Amino acid sequence: MSEGSAEDAAEKVALLESLRGDVGKVMGAPLPARDEVNQAMIRHWSDAMEDFNPCYIDADFAAKSIHGEIVAPPAMLNAWGMAGLHPPASYRNRGVETYAKLDAAGYTSVVATNSEHDYARYLKLGETVHGAGRVTDVSEEKATALGTGHFVTTVTDYTTESGEVVGSMTFRILKFKPGTGRMAASADEAGPAKPRPTRPKPGISRDTKFFWDGIAQGELRIQSCECGALHHPPMVRCPKCGAYDLGWMVASGRGKVYSHVEPVHPKIPSFDYPLIVGLIELEEGTRLLSNVVDVEEEFVEIGMDVELSIQECNGVELPVFRPVRPARRETTLRFEDVEVGDRLAPCPIPITPTLIVSTAIASRDYQDVHHDRDLAIKRGSPDIFMNILTSSGLSSRYVTDWAGPEAVLKNLRIRLGVPNYPYDTMTMYGEVSDKGQVASGRGVVTLKVRGTNRMGHHLTGTIDLELPGDGA
Numbered sequence: 001m002s003e004g005s006a007e008d009a010a011e012k013v014a015l016l017e018s019l020r021g022d023v024g025k026v027m028g029a030p031l032p033a034r035d036e037v038n039q040a041m042i043r044h045w046s047d048a049m050e051d052f053n054p055c056y057i058d059a060d061f062a063a064k065s066i067h068g069e070i071v072a073p074p075a076m077l078n079a080w081g082m083a084g085l086h087p088p089a090s091y092r093n094r095g096v097e098t099y100a101k102l103d104a105a106g107y108t109s110v111v112a113t114n115s116e117h118d119y120a121r122y123l124k125l126g127e128t129v130h131g132a133g134r135v136t137d138v139s140e141e142k143a144t145a146l147g148t149g150h151f152v153t154t155v156t157d158y159t160t161e162s163g164e165v166v167g168s169m170t171f172r173i174l175k176f177k178p179g180t181g182r183m184a185a186s187a188d189e190a191g192p193a194k195p196r197p198t199r200p201k202p203g204i205s206r207d208t209k210f211f212w213d214g215i216a217q218g219e220l221r222i223q224s225c226e227c228g229a230l231h232h233p234p235m236v237r238c239p240k241c242g243a244y245d246l247g248w249m250v251a252s253g254r255g256k257v258y259s260h261v262e263p264v265h266p267k268i269p270s271f272d273y274p275l276i277v278g279l280i281e282l283e284e285g286t287r288l289l290s291n292v293v294d295v296e297e298e299f300v301e302i303g304m305d306v307e308l309s310i311q312e313c314n315g316v317e318l319p320v321f322r323p324v325r326p327a328r329r330e331t332t333l334r335f336e337d338v339e340v341g342d343r344l345a346p347c348p349i350p351i352t353p354t355l356i357v358s359t360a361i362a363s364r365d366y367q368d369v370h371h372d373r374d375l376a377i378k379r380g381s382p383d384i385f386m387n388i389l390t391s392s393g394l395s396s397r398y399v400t401d402w403a404g405p406e407a408v409l410k411n412l413r414i415r416l417g418v419p420n421y422p423y424d425t426m427t428m429y430g431e432v433s434d435k436g437q438v439a440s441g442r443g444v445v446t447l448k449v450r451g452t453n454r455m456g457h458h459l460t461g462t463i464d465l466e467l468p469g470d471g472a
C-alpha cells in the first residue's frame with residue numbers, strides 16, 4: 001500500500017478521532033509518588049546537575065534560610081512521580097491509551113518539546129506528591145525535521161496527601177515514526193560528506209614538541225628556566241639568563257582574555273565560523289594566542305575568566321579556551337539590585353555522556369534514548385541525548401547560581417529546539433526581561449534564558465524568580 005492511499009488517509013482520520021477522544025480524560029486516579037520527597041534522591045539530582053544550592057543539601061544552611069528546612073529543587077517536580085525502571089502495575093495502566101495507540105500506529109519514537117512548570121511552593125522532606133494528569137491536546141499529523149508525528153499535550157496537577165496544590169506541569173511531546181524526518185532524508189540524499197580541507201596543523205619543531213605532546217595528553221605546558229623565567233612561545237635560549245637547558249611546567253589552564261578579535265573576511269573553508277581569536281593571559285603570567293569557544297562574540301570581554309578546553313578543531317587537536325562557569329552566589333541578590341536588561345554571565349556546560357546519563361537517571365527517566373546509544377540510533381537519533389527534565393534542571397541551576405540560594409522559582413517554562421548530544425557544549429545565556437513588586441517587599445523578576453549548542457538553540461524559555469527586597 002503506497003503512502004497517501006485512500007485507505008491510509010482513512011486510517012489516519014480514524015486514528016486522530018480516537019486520539020482526540022482522549023482529550024480531557026483524567027489519566028487514572030491521582031497517583032502517589034513511589035517515594036516520599038527524600039534527601040537521597042535530592043542529593044543524586046544535585047550531584048548529577050552540579051546544582052549545589054545549600055537549601056537542597058545542607059540542613060544547617062536550610063534551617064536558617066527562608067525555607068526553614070531542606071527543600072527539594074523545584075525542577076524535580078515531576079521527577080517524584082516518574083514511574084521508574086520497573087513500574088508497578090498501577091503506573092502502567094493509567095486509563096488513557098493515547099501513547100499506546102500512537103505506538104501501535106507506528107509512531108514509536110518520542111521526544112519532549114515543551115515543559116512548563118508552575119510552583120505554588122517548594123516541596124519538603126517526607127512529603128508525598130500526588131500527580132493527576134490529563135491529555136489536553138493532540139495535534140494533527142505533522143511533518144517535522146525529526147519525523148512525521150503527533151504532538152500530545154498533557155497537564156499534570158501536583159498535590160500533597162492533604163490535597164494542597166504544590167505545582168503543575170504542562171508537557172508536550174512529539175510521538176513520531178522513526179526514519180521519516182527531513183534530517184534522515186537529507187542525510188540519505190547527501191551521501192558521504194564532502195571532504196573539507198582540514199585546519200592547518202601547527203608547525204612542530206624540536207623546541208615546541210613538548211608543548212604539543214602536552215596537548216595530546218590533555219595538559220598545557222609552559223617552557224620554564226631554572227632562573228624562574230617562563231616563556232611562551234618556547235624559545236631556544238632563556239632571554240633572561242641565557243641558559244640553553246630549558247624545561248617546562250604544567251599550567252593550571254586558567255586565565256583571562258587579554259584581547260580578542262573576530263576575523264570575518266575572507267572566510268577560510270578549513271575554519272569554523274564565527275571564529276574568535278583571543279590572546280589569553282594565563283594565571284602563570286605568559287600569554288597564549290588561541291581561540292575563545294562556546295560563547296558568542298558579543299559576550300567576550302577583556303578580563304573575562306576562561307579555562308582550557310582541548311578540542312578537535314576540524315581535524316586538529318588544539319588548546320582553546322571557554323568562559324569558566326560563573327561562581328555560585330553565596331548571598332541572595334536583592335530585588336532592588338536587579339535591573340531590567342541585566343545580563344547573566346554566559347555559562348558553558350560540557351555535554352558529556354556522564355552528564356546525560358546521570359541526570360536522566362537522577363530525574364528517574366529511563367527512556368533508552370537517554371542512556372543507550374545503540375537503541376538511540378535504532379530509534380533514529382545519531383546518539384543518546386539530554387532529557388527535558390535535565391534541560392529544566394540546568395536552567396534552574398543557572399538562574400539560582402546567579403541570584404543566590406534563597407531566590408525562589410515561581411515557574412520555569414522551556415521549549416526545546418535542537419538536541420544536546422554528547423561531546424557538544426551548551427552555553428546558557430540569560431537576561432532580566434521584567435520586574436514586578438509583590439507583597440511583603442519581595443519582588444519577582446522575569447528572566448529570559450536560552451541554551452545554545454553548536455547546532456543552534458537547545459532551549460529557550462522564561463523563569464520567574466522571587467527575590468528578597470526592602471521591606472521584606
Ligand SMILES: [Zn+2]
Pocket residue numbers: 225226227228229238239240241242243
Ligand atoms: Zn633563565
